[in-house]
Amino acid sequence: MRVLVVEDHTELADSITRVLRREGLAVDTAYDGRTALDLILEVDYDVVILDRDLPDVHGDEVCAELAVEGVRTKVLMLTASASIADRVEGLGLGADDYLAKPFAWAELLARTRALGRRAHPVRRPELVCGPLRLDPARRTASHGGSQLPLTTKEFAVLEYLLDADGRVVSAGELLAEVWDAAADPGTTTVKATINRLRAKLVDATVLRTVPGKGYRI
Incomplete structure (x- = not known):
């Protein structure tokens, strides 16, 4: 999941960026x-996790501009105010959720x-390919009945490939969707993660390299 944190503090x-990255999200x-x-x-x-009370271009203006541009990204608005009136106003501006x-x-x-x-409404509750199973909600993966001890990034790569x-x-697609702007596109980050993931699978051949094109399960 690719997330943008917008906060002037x-x-x-x-801190938000670190916490979300630790949970395997790609965060700018x-x-x-x-x-x-x-x-x-x-x-x-x-x-987009959006602070409402931004200086210069206010969070309300950001929401309004997204509506004008037809951007369908989901917006979680953050604010120091917990009043019902503010929540109603924030949601009315186009925010999808509100957190005080x-x-x-x-x-x-x-x-x-x-x-x-909600951004991917057709997402299946469990991703399955033969004996390889992944549960996005419970954050668990197994192969041939054996639980896979995956890092957050390995899990995210496997989830994306199964989906x-x-x-x-x-x-390039994996780098764009699973990593974030902090990743160096000139490194072998994706290949190294794929190799570590293969080493943990019961049968490494299920994760195939298509020469010159990429990877598939």
Whole structure:
């Protein structure tokens, strides 16, 4: 899942980014509304976590601009105000969900994942290919009945490949969808992760390399 965090308080923005990345999400960060709009129009984000009270370009303006541009990214709006009137107004501006500060990390993560699922409404509850099974909600994966001890990034790669349903996925697509702007496109990050993932599968041949094109299951 690709997420953009928009928050002008850099310490909070960086903390949110770290927490979500630790949970396996691909996260970019913007500290102002203008940068956020530029990124949103360039990158296909699943979820934008948007502070409402941004200076310069206000969070309300960001929401309004997304509506004008026809961007369908889900928006989780953050605000210091917990009043019902503010919540109603924020949702009326186009936000999909609303979370008052201070918030619990577990709730922020749960709401972000829920919006991400809404961004992909046809997503299957369990991804299966023969003896290989992955449960996105429970964050578990197994192969031939054996649980796979995957890192968050290995899990995200396997989830993306299984969801592709046999389609060949290029390294560039994986880098764009599973990693974020912090990843160096000139590195062998994708190949190294694929190799580690193969080593943990009961039968490594289910994860195939298509020369010059990418990978598929």
